[in-house]
Amino acid sequence: MKTCPQCKTEMEKVVFDVGYGVNVESMHCKKCGFNITEKDTLKTALDGLRQQMRKEVKIVQIGTGLGVRFPNEVVKSYHLKKGEEMFLKPESDGIKLVVS
Numbered sequence: 627m628k629t630c631p632q633c634k635t636e637m638e639k640v641v642f643d644v645g646y647g648v649n650v651e652s653m654h655c656k657k658c659g660f661n662i663t664e665k666d667t668l669k670t671a672l673d674g675l676r677q678q679m680r681k682e683v684k685i686v687q688i689g690t691g692l693g694v695r696f697p698n699e700v701v702k703s704y705h706l707k708k709g710e711e712m713f714l715k716p717e718s719d720g721i722k723l724v725v726s
C-alpha cells in the first residue's frame with residue numbers, strides 16, 4: 627500500500643478513462659486529492675490514445691472554401707463547437723490542430 631506524499635494517508639488505486647476505451651491506472655489520495663500516475667503507464671495510455679485518434683477525415687466543400695469534417699468521437703472528446711477557433715500549427719509530419 628502506498629501512502630500519500632502530501633498527507634501520509636493510505637492511497638487507493640483508481641482507474642480512469644482517458645477516452646477511446648483507454649484506461650489509466652493511478653494512485654489517488656481520498657483525503658487531499660493527490661494523484662500519482664506512473665510515467666510508463668501514462669505513456670502507454672497516451673500512445674494507445676494516439677493510435678485510436680488516427681482517423682481519416684475527408685475534405686469537404688464549405689461555401690467557396692474547403693473544410694474538414696471531424697468524426698463525432700473527436701467532437702465529443704475535445705468538446706468542439708461550431709464557430710470555435712482553432713490554431714493551425716505546422717509540424718514536421720503535417721499540420722497540427724490546436725483547440726484554443
Ligand SMILES: [Zn+2]
Nearest residue numbers: 630633655658
Ligand atoms: Zn493526501
